[in-house]
Amino acid sequence: MATLNVGNLGEYLREQRRNAQLSLRQLADAAGVSNPYLSQIERGLRKPSAEILQQLAKALRISAETLYVQAGILDERDRDEVETRAAILADPSINERQKQVLLQIYESFRKENGTAPTAAQDGSDTADDQPRAAGDD
CATH class of the missing domain: 1.10.8 (Helicase, Ruva Protein; domain 3)
Known part of the structure; x- marks a missing residue:
């Protein structure tokens, strides 16, 4: 299994969140995760599970597979x-x-x-x- 590239994932999530014009708190609420946890993901301090990535993708209205690629779960x-x-x-x-x-x-x-x-x-x-x-x- 590929290792998680958490830094790039966090940057990508932040970019997608900003493109969707959502605050950190709004995305956290929509995805059902805590605001501090989402902040840690965006800063590359936490490795979210595939389930959390799926929740974030749904809230951002993007494909979960795209986030899996960013996280290194799927091959580039x-x-x-x-x-x-x-x-x-x-x-x-x-x-x-x-x-x-x-x-x-x-x-x-x-x-x-x-x-x-x-x-x-x-x-x-x-x-x-x-x-x-x-x-x-």
Whole structure:
């Protein structure tokens, strides 16, 4: 497992918080963490868990995967794929089935081009929950 790069994570969180025009206290309240704890994360003094990162991402309206990359939980080389997947999943103009189909197409292009897909399991797990078109059996 990668080591946490807490300093860069803190700087990134502070930048995202400022872009969202939230005070430290507002973000802490929205994420359900204490103000001092969030301050320590931003200053690079604390290593938040994946669960806390997820809460912060939700409060900031950004993908949790982006914070995982910043924290070193996900490899940097996977960042482009993570961001692409997050953008597809966050798009409000397409429905869930369309998102899953688009992700499957994206993964097939990555395989065709020799790029090892790291999130293929995520796509296959959720694809089973999706309705199937006629002839997919």
